[in-house]
Amino acid sequence: LAEIAAEAAERAGSDRVAVVHRTGELAVGEASVAIAVSSPHRAEAFDACRYVIEEIKKRLPVWKQERYVDGDEAWLDGAVPEVAHD
Template sequence: MRFCISAEAIDVVAQARTLASAQAGASVSFEGRVRDHNEGRAVVRLDYQAYAPLAQAEGERIVAEACARFATVDAACVHRVGALAIGDLAVWVGVSAAHRGAAFDACRYVIDEVKKRVPIWKNEHYADGESGWLHPDDTPVGQ
């Protein structure tokens, strides 16, 4: 599996190790963390939920697309579900490739497409006691 939904903390060192290869001259990773604000509101925590069978299948498709499109050696993505605190790692993407350009491009492609296409929703809990559900594609790309 190149894409995984996990209720456990993401071990970035172990994930990166799975991408090591003598063919790879570049390794790029992205860490998406829970921040303490969104759209001017103070956030105190997040809860992520996913429709796991569809999320897994769509995530696998995205990683395979990136590997084919950008000539990578390998790629992987892990997305958390459950309750996460401020600063917790919510999503990790890693790519290895012969050259840095392909690694950077593939990494960006994976995170952007995961945010658009994978059925994962987050419930933001705000400092004022309110909460609200968001699908990742509700957030503009690059945020």
């Protein structure tokens, strides 16, 4: 996550990028990711935010367990990114 934030900071021309990915139990509708970017121009800040969320989806393993009103639970398949081997 820190590597993705550093890449986003470079894209935005800023050293002010913060990213938090929550873990644990979340209620429906709660944010699981928060991204903040400070940049001289808002277009670069928005681009950096988009970059962070797309890279999280592509590069970080994410699993989630859903709990249903009827008491059932199900683990959803996680995305496990392929690791390049040099």
